[in-house]
Amino acid sequence: MMREFEIERQFDIKIESIKPNKGVYYLKTDKGERCLKKINYGVQKLLFVYGAKEHLILNGFNNVDRYFLNIEEEPFAVVNEDLYTLSEWINGRECNFKDKNDVALAAEKLAYMHRATKGYEPPENSKLKSDLERWPHLMDKRIKSLDKMRAMGRKRGTKGAFDLNYIKSLQFYKDLGKRATKVLGDSRYMDICRSTEEEKSFCHHDYTYHNIIITDDCVNVIDFDYCKREVRAYDIANFMTKVLKRVDWDIEYAKIIIDNYNKVDSLREEEYKVIFAFLLFPQRFWRLSNRYYYNEVNWAQNTFGNKLDNLISEQDIYMNFIEEFKELYNQVE
Known part of the structure; x- marks a missing residue:
């Protein structure tokens, strides 16, 4: 049980009302409306996130959910x-x-946010989070884990609909994973990582609809819990995937994203290949399967089954999108 008076004492506020709201608490206080959030990681990581937001604000990117400081x-x-x-x-x-x-x-x-991340030196007592140079290893590891999960499914005495569909569709996603690994290997990914390290920039790493809050006069970016040193191609591809899966992989939306990003800060030619590799990689299939076989989330069996069915049902339009993207952005495999 959270002790409200401790929150009041440490942040020097008076809570007038409190109510849960999508994983956080909405507070009405004597100093205005506040968002209270329980953090499931340590102080060092939190200080990295805090420092990242402060760095953005210092560089003129003010539309973030800035942390208030306690009495210390x-x-x-x-x-x-x-x-x-x-x-x-x-x-x-x-x-x-x-x-x-x-x-x-x-x-x-x-694009504005990425530009403002440059030059970030994390606080001394924080823990530097970085995925730079890790993606070839991560992709390879995740492709191998697909076989491990198939073995887990085959060992089950009574196989559910998810197990049967997983085993049936595995090869399609393994082949995609191998294609993605090859595209990334043929790209200048390592060079891009080195220049990202030199410019000391970072990515949001969870740039999705509920973390982009639109008010009358501006677009706000919230929840930097997953931010880390990372190539900006990751954020762009991840954002694209989250949009495209909702619009039947309509290439027009991909074009809107890239065109509007480029209006602010042009992507270099070599970055398109890295974006393409991320778009190819079956991250959603791996993540859903991982959650199912390792009990990472407490969903009902039919929830897992429905999500896998939806993923499989979009294979044709997704593959059509991949070919359109290749043609539009001159990607050669």
Whole structure:
């Protein structure tokens, strides 16, 4: 049980009302509306996230959920050994990924954010988070894990619909994974990682609709919990995938994202190949299977089954998109 008076004492506020809201708490306080969030990682990692937001603000990118400091000038409260952060409550609506104008605004904002990340030196007592140079290894490891999960499915005495569909569709996604690994291997990924390291930039790593809040006059980016040193191609491809799966892999939306990103900060030719590799990699299939076979989330059996059915049902339109992307952006395998 969270002790509210500890939050009040440590952040020097008076809570008038509190209610849960999508994994956080909405607070009405004597100092305005606040967002209280329980953090499921340690202080060092939190300080990296705090430093990243402060760096963005220092570089003129102000539309983030900035942390308030406690009475000890720290960006958290400790209550019953749990960490909590307090930030301003941003009143607005979530970005609509089916609306082309919203998608264009979000793509532009992502480019501005990436530009403002450059030169980030994490606080001394923080833990540097980085995925630079890791993707060839991660892709290879995840492709191998697909076979391990198939073995787990085959060992089950009673196979469910998910197991049967997984075994049947595995080869399609393994082949995609191998294609992605080859494309990444043939790209200048390592060079891009080195220049990213030199410019000391970072990525949001979870740039999706519920973390893009649109108000009357601006686009706000929230929840930097997963931010880390990373090539910007990852954020762009990840954002594209999250949009495209909602619009039947319509190439027009991919074009909107890239065109509006380029309006602010042009992508280099070699970055398109890395984006293509990320778009090819069956991340969603791997993640869903991982959650199922390793009990990572507590979903009902039919939820897993439905998600896999949906993924399989989009194979044709997805493959059509891949060919269109290759042609439009001159990608050679």
